[in-house]
Amino acid sequence: MKAELSPRLKTVLYGVMCVLLIPFVFPTWWMVTSSVKPISDIFAFPPQLIPRSYDWTTYSKVFELQPFVRQYWNSAYIAAIVTSGTMVVSSMAGYAFARIRFPFANTIFMIVLLGLLIPSEVTIVPLFQMFLKAGMVNTHWPLILVPIFGAPSVFATFVMRQFFVTLPAELEEAARVDGLGRFKIFRKIALPLAKPALASVAIFTFLHSWNLFLEPIVFLSSANKFTLPQALTQYTDAYGGPMWNIQLAAATLTALPVLIVFIIAQKQFVEGLAHTGLKG
Amino acid sequence: MAVAQDHARPESRSSSPFWTIARRDSLAGFLFIAPQVIGIIVFVLIPLGLVFWYSLHEWNVLANTFTYTGAQNYRMLIEDTNLVEVLGATAIFSAGLVVLNLSLALLLAVLLNQKLAGITIFRTLFFSPVVVSLVAWTIVWGFLLQKNGGINGMLQVFGIEGPNWLREETTAMISVIVVQVFKNVGLNMILFLAALQGVPNELYEAARIDGAPASRQFRRITLPLISPTILLTSIITIVGSLQVFAQIAVLTQGGPGMSTTVLVYYLYQQAFQFHLFGYGSTLSILLFVIVAVLTFAQWQMRKRIVFYES
Numbered sequence: 001m002k003a004e005l006s007p008r009l010k011t012v013l014y015g016v017m018c019v020l021l022i023p024f025v026f027p028t029w030w031m032v033t034s035s036v037k038p039i040s041d042i043f044a045f046p047p048q049l050i051p052r053s054y055d056w057t058t059y060s061k062v063f064e065l066q067p068f069v070r071q072y073w074n075s076a077y078i079a080a081i082v083t084s085g086t087m088v089v090s091s092m093a094g095y096a097f098a099r100i101r102f103p104f105a106n107t108i109f110m111i112v113l114l115g116l117l118i119p120s121e122v123t124i125v126p127l128f129q130m131f132l133k134a135g136m137v138n139t140h141w142p143l144i145l146v147p148i149f150g151a152p153s154v155f156a157t158f159v160m161r162q163f164f165v166t167l168p169a170e171l172e173e174a175a176r177v178d179g180l181g182r183f184k185i186f187r188k189i190a191l192p193l194a195k196p197a198l199a200s201v202a203i204f205t206f207l208h209s210w211n212l213f214l215e216p217i218v219f220l221s222s223a224n225k226f227t228l229p230q231a232l233t234q235y236t237d238a239y240g241g242p243m244w245n246i247q248l249a250a251a252t253l254t255a256l257p258v259l260i261v262f263i264i265a266q267k268q269f270v271e272g273l274a275h276t277g278l279k280g
Numbered sequence: 281m282a283v284a285q286d287h288a289r290p291e292s293r294s295s296s297p298f299w300t301i302a303r304r305d306s307l308a309g310f311l312f313i314a315p316q317v318i319g320i321i322v323f324v325l326i327p328l329g330l331v332f333w334y335s336l337h338e339w340n341v342l343a344n345t346f347t348y349t350g351a352q353n354y355r356m357l358i359e360d361t362n363l364v365e366v367l368g369a370t371a372i373f374s375a376g377l378v379v380l381n382l383s384l385a386l387l388l389a390v391l392l393n394q395k396l397a398g399i400t401i402f403r404t405l406f407f408s409p410v411v412v413s414l415v416a417w418t419i420v421w422g423f424l425l426q427k428n429g430g431i432n433g434m435l436q437v438f439g440i441e442g443p444n445w446l447r448e449e450t451t452a453m454i455s456v457i458v459v460q461v462f463k464n465v466g467l468n469m470i471l472f473l474a475a476l477q478g479v480p481n482e483l484y485e486a487a488r489i490d491g492a493p494a495s496r497q498f499r500r501i502t503l504p505l506i507s508p509t510i511l512l513t514s515i516i517t518i519v520g521s522l523q524v525f526a527q528i529a530v531l532t533q534g535g536p537g538m539s540t541t542v543l544v545y546y547l548y549q550q551a552f553q554f555h556l557f558g559y560g561s562t563l564s565i566l567l568f569v570i571v572a573v574l575t576f577a578q579w580q581m582r583k584r585i586v587f588y589e590s
């Protein structure tokens with residue numbers, strides 16, 4: 001399979017891949033270009049792959065119709081807290097399950113892994129009631145606490161454990177002889193080595209939080225509190241129909257920054273996630 | 281599992297302080313796992329118990345009554361004529377998604393595993409939808425799939441009259457599956473690519489010397505050797521497919537009729553739109569059982585299907 005390919009076969013392969021790329025790349029292009037088309041052109045025939053005229057007011061309307069800056073901030077700060085919180089919780093738990101001997105470690109680990117079997121959709125009704133009783137409905141607490149400590153963080157803990165298991169024991173033994181305590185060993189020796197695993201945990205946790213949809217629409221009710229995915233669907237006219245070009249402008253503003261970061265750091269993204277998958 | 285006391289060092293035992301290394305280690309272990317374990321108890325295990333408890337009750341939110349009704353919600357579940365349709369839609373969605381996703385992921389991974397210049401650019405582009413915000417991606421596809429939208433516009437250029445994708449039962453289901461496949465197939469593609477790169481080259485060389493054609497090399501060498509990854513990705517993809525919600529909510533709202541009302545969407549409607557928290561909880565239990573059974577079944581299958589495990 002790794003033999004040198006003939007030029008003809010190469011041309012065929014490039015052709016096949018370019019055709020296959022269309023449904024992956026075209027939607028993003030269509031989103032960006034349609035977001036600056038005047039409303040009259042948005043369903044024009046034949047479809048305009050490149051806009052023939054531009055209407056930038058769609059972007060100002062995004063901010064006029066909803067507190068979009070605020071909603072952007074909500075999504076960003078929630079994702080930041082959830083990502084860093086998950087990194088702390090899962091690296092500590094993963095480290096302990098991999099390296100520290102304590103009673104019932106395996107049993108507890110199995111119970112924690114149950115979280116993988118229980119998608120948050122299963123527990124959404126009681127979680128809603130619990131947060132209602134705690135007076136936390138229509139606040140961001142459910143969107144922060146549940147992902148960091150609940151089921152979504154279990155996969156992260158699993159990934160971290162699989163990584164720490166592979167660390168050679170000698171590294172720690174030397175430190176113990178020097179009289180370092182557990183926390184110092186974790187902090188000064190194990191954690192710095194775990195950067196690749198932490199990076200992949202950070203990436204998938206961020207994407208998970210950024211994309212969360214069911215939880216925000218269950219827990220949040222005022223536009224000021226909305227996160228981006230929820231806000232995007234709110235650009236509708238008096239009849240509930242979507243205002244397409246404004247929705248697409250808001251969608252562009254939501255998608256592009258992450259996409260740009262991804263393209264700059266694509267190697268770390270792809271390899272980090274591949275690494276996770278292999279170990280997981 | 282080793283008992284912690286076995287690891288106490290002799291010198292610490294002789295002076296017999298309370299905080300032996302083993303005891304200190306146990307304490308450290310418990311402190312390290314405490315946030316995660318308390319989180320699992322509070323946000324997973326207690327809610328799981330509660331959801332079962334709720335499912336045995338009739339819960340009227342408006343009248344603020346909560347009455348024990350035993351198995352009544354479960355009888356309602358069996359008699360719910362909508363549920364047949366819901367489970368059918370869930371099964372079609374999950375099966376279609378898994379088959380399409382895994383075969384496309386494998387095809388792309390094989391293509392990306394070729395020695396071609398600029399292959400990283402293709403890899404990046406195929407992967408890019410994974411990092412596009414889910415709802416943004418869904419909104420664009422919803423826009424493209426309108427009756428007078430981009431896809432039908434392109435078809436019309438070639439003189440083809442396209443259907444109203446999201447308003448006809450068959451095409452609506454196909455649409456939600458396809459939108460989801462293109463969004464996330466990049467993840468499985470990367471996992472397969474990593475697995476393919478782990479297959480030793482010598483095996484292919486030996487097969488080539490024996491004159492085995494590429495198709496047989498693929499069936500006899502590649503597939504068996506990447507079978508652990510196929511199992512892993514199929515479990516992740518099936519469990520993920522049962523959680524699909526945003527795409528349905530944005531694209532079809534479960535319609536037309538109930539043709540794309542999958543279980544999670546139905547659960548959401550019952551609990552949070554019709555305020556039937558008791559029945560919604562019963563549906564949650566059903567979802568939990570389905571996820572557990574499928575995961576368990578696939579895990580069992582690994583003994584028969586997976587060629588080896590590293």
